[in-house]
Amino acid sequence: MEIIEKKVIEILKKYTPNNSVWEHFMLQNNLTRDLKINSARIVDIILDIEEEYKIEISNTEIEKVTNVQEVVKLISTKTAQ
Amino acid sequence: MKRVVVTGMGTVSPNGHDLAAFNWGIREGISGIRFIDELAALNFRCRVGGVPVLSEDQKTILTTYGLLESSAYLQYSLLAGLEAWRDAGFEMPEPMGGDVQYDTGSIIGTGFAAMDIKGKKLVPAIDSGQIKKLRSDLVEQVMINAPTTLLTKVLALGNMNFTNSNACATGTDAILMAAQHIKCGNARRMLAGGADAYSPYYWGLFDAMRILSPEFNDRPHEASRPMSASACGFVPGAGAAILVLEEAESALERKAEIYGEIAGGHMNTGGQRNGGSMTAANNEAIVRCITLALQNAGTVPEEVDYISGHLTATKADATEILNWKTALHCTYDNFPKINSLKSLTGHLLGAAGAMETAASLLQIKGGFVHGNINCSDLHPGIAEAVSTQSIPGKTQEKIINCALKASFGFGDVNSCLVLKKFIP
Numbered sequence: 001m002e003i004i005e006k007k008v009i010e011i012l013k014k015y016t017p018n019n020s021v022w023e024h025f026m027l028q029n030n031l032t033r034d035l036k037i038n039s040a041r042i043v044d045i046i047l048d049i050e051e052e053y054k055i056e057i058s059n060t061e062i063e064k065v066t067n068v069q070e071v072v073k074l075i076s077t078k079t080a081q
Numbered sequence: 082m083k084r085v086v087v088t089g090m091g092t093v094s095p096n097g098h099d100l101a102a103f104n105w106g107i108r109e110g111i112s113g114i115r116f117i118d119e120l121a122a123l124n125f126r127c128r129v130g131g132v133p134v135l136s137e138d139q140k141t142i143l144t145t146y147g148l149l150e151s152s153a154y155l156q157y158s159l160l161a162g163l164e165a166w167r168d169a170g171f172e173m174p175e176p177m178g179g180d181v182q183y184d185t186g187s188i189i190g191t192g193f194a195a196m197d198i199k200g201k202k203l204v205p206a207i208d209s210g211q212i213k214k215l216r217s218d219l220v221e222q223v224m225i226n227a228p229t230t231l232l233t234k235v236l237a238l239g240n241m242n243f244t245n246s247n248a249c250a251t252g253t254d255a256i257l258m259a260a261q262h263i264k265c266g267n268a269r270r271m272l273a274g275g276a277d278a279y280s281p282y283y284w285g286l287f288d289a290m291r292i293l294s295p296e297f298n299d300r301p302h303e304a305s306r307p308m309s310a311s312a313c314g315f316v317p318g319a320g321a322a323i324l325v326l327e328e329a330e331s332a333l334e335r336k337a338e339i340y341g342e343i344a345g346g347h348m349n350t351g352g353q354r355n356g357g358s359m360t361a362a363n364n365e366a367i368v369r370c371i372t373l374a375l376q377n378a379g380t381v382p383e384e385v386d387y388i389s390g391h392l393t394a395t396k397a398d399a400t401e402i403l404n405w406k407t408a409l410h411c412t413y414d415n416f417p418k419i420n421s422l423k424s425l426t427g428h429l430l431g432a433a434g435a436m437e438t439a440a441s442l443l444q445i446k447g448g449f450v451h452g453n454i455n456c457s458d459l460h461p462g463i464a465e466a467v468s469t470q471s472i473p474g475k476t477q478e479k480i481i482n483c484a485l486k487a488s489f490g491f492g493d494v495n496s497c498l499v500l501k502k503f504i505p
Contacts, residue, residue, distance in 0.1 A: 017176060036177070040217045047213055 004072050004079075011048045012068070015041045027069040035068075045071075053079055085260045086503050088337040089169025089325030090439050091161035095131030095318050095426045098139060099164060104443050106425065107451040108476050112302040113426050114316055123281050127293035129301040131318030131427030132279045133157065146235070151222045152195035153278035157321030157432075158228030159235070162189075162272055166236060169270075169325035170337055174237050184269040186240030188259045189228045189323065190251035191276050192431030193283045198222050200282035228276055228321075240268040246431065248490030249391065250348070251275050252322065253434030257498055259326050260343040269328045274435035276321035284317045292360075292395060293317060302454075305428075307392040307421035308402075308463050308472060309456040315393040318427030322435035324442075329503070339503045340442040344483075345378030346498040347371075357493035362397065364404050370495040371408035371487060378499035380483060382409040385417050387450055387479070389441045389486040392421035393428050399462030401489065406466060416467040418450045418479060425454060434488040434496065441500050445481045452476045 005027070015037045016022065022035075031037050037045070046057050049071070055078040065071050090100055095113025097103030106113065113131045120128040135143075139160050143149045148156055166173070174180075203223060206214045221227060226244035233242050241262060247254050252275030259273035287293050294314040297304035305316040332339055349370045351363020375382060388405060392398050406416060422437045423429075429436050444450055452475040459469065480502075487497040 040221075043217045047216060 001072065001076060004075050007052065008049070008068060008071050008075070011045060011052070012037070015045060027072070028067050030067050049075060055079060082264050083266055084329035085263045085326050085343045086329045086332050087324050087340040087343065087442055088327045088332050089165040089167070090322070090340065090442065091164030091166070091168060092320070092322045092436060092439050093133045093135070093157040093160050094320045094322070094436055095133050098133055098136050100168060103439070104447070107422065107440050107443065108447070108449065110452045110454050110476060111425065112305070112454060113318070114301045114304050116298065116301050119281060120284070123285070125281070125285065125288045126291070126295035127288055127314065127316065128298040129294070129304045129316055130279060130284065131316060131320070131429070133320050135160075147218070152198040152227070153319060154191055154195060154276045154321065155222050155227050155231060157278070157319070158189060158276040158323065159231055161274065161276070161321040161323040162228070162232040163235070165272060165323045165325045169327070170335070179237050181237050181239040183239035185236075185238050185271065186242055186262070186268050187229045187232055187238055187272040188241070188243045188245060188255045188262075189232070189272065189274055189276060190245040190247070190255040190431055191225065191228070192246060192248060192251055193277055193280070194225045195223045195227065195278065196283045197278045197280035200280060232272060238272070240271070247494050247496070248492050249428070249430060249433055250488040250490040250494045250496035251431040251434060252436065253438065253486060253488040253496040253498055254348055256324060256326070256343065256435060256438055257346040257348060257496060260346070263326055263328055269331050271326045272323055273326055274321060274323035275432040277319055277429060277431040279319040287317060294394060305394055305424050306455040307390070307394040307424050308398050308453060308460055309394070310458045310460045312394040312398060312460065314395060315423065316427035318429045320426070320429050320432050320436060322432055322439040324435070324439060329505070333505060341445040342501045342503040344380060344499040344501045345374060346496070347374040347377055348496045349373070350495065351493040353493045359492055361493070362400070362489055362495070363493055364400065366493065367404045367489060367495050368408040370497050371405070371485065374485070374497035374499050380499055384483040385409055385485055387441070387444065387481045387484040388417050388419040389437045389484060390419050390421050391487055391489045393423055399460050399466070402463050402466050411467070413466065414468055416471040418473060418477070419471055420451055420453045420473065424456065434486070437488070438486050438498060438500070441484045441486050445484060445500060445502055448478060448480050450477050450479045450481070
């Protein structure tokens, strides 16, 4: 889990507008509201994750994910399959 | 009707990466034309072009906005837009913060938009079935209104947001339309200009038509030769020029530096009749465009003391001079000073009219007429029509009170601006 967390944060950092959003970071942070990620970039984050973990994430799965913890959980479930 | 002045300018030109460098470039007659290896590798007849060389600071700005790998026309637009904004004396708003500027809009034109990215990224990715590679931000570069949309976001602009395209007249049109928008009281300020990128994917179209200069590949600085007897086609170029147009009242109120006034102008076409075609101009329409521009500005031909010509270095140059002569009722001796920026930068296509307007305003403010390089062998038709006194080879100090900037484009389209020294 911790390794996935680290990787996800590394990917997300490419898409956050500035470093200040990470100052009080919590896993419960919402991707767009708290981390200020442009909603158009969510698809790029999914692509990065798919490439990194060699998994396919469906549209329904994307819609259910809103915060960082959920992203981590989704990856760990998918890679365990 | 409101009066409209220019209070800020930003330029990314082949002969100067920013406004200060461009001002220096035109004063000193610096050519921005270079040999381009890629054009040689692709078997182009014309292997030279005017492509801006960005500074490290400009690259840092592009990195900040995530645009280092994006289409050059979007990069140039952002850099020119931000430079113009700061030059006009405005602060940059906080990213995603600050009030929406409902009284400020933008009109930025382009001839060919993101052809570079379409050719290098979009088409190859789609054709090879690798649609995933496109990611989300390509649409923001490839859509034709990418520059205005980007500047709207960065500067929180809330008025009219518009992208125009009208061949070589694009940049001139954008400035005229933005001025009219302010004149009518619909906005206090407008960003206006044009941008185009370097890309073999559309420069090749002109090369195939044999209208580009093929004979000076070994002497790039001599390749762009408007008004010369040895002119053999235009040299393509890339860049962007964006101006901040502002209600005179507002500019005076905030004691802004003023480059000059956009006194009026006119746009028309020759309907591809009476000698006009896709590639040739209906001369009657050109004369009419200039005449109506002067009328629109409440000016008479005798007031004009400087012309920024379209003058691309094709056989149309001599005809253009005759058209100016007719429209301004001039004789051999009293023709105004005229120059062609294209001798220094090449033809910036959708950005040409905007860059040449910026150059005209720098000349009005600086009190000089920049020199025409590469036309010491004046075209006989031009030498016969007007005195060489009117066509300076080297930069001359001169007070300009009234300037005309016209663009005549592919498809028989015309656009003419009347620019004046601003007198409150």
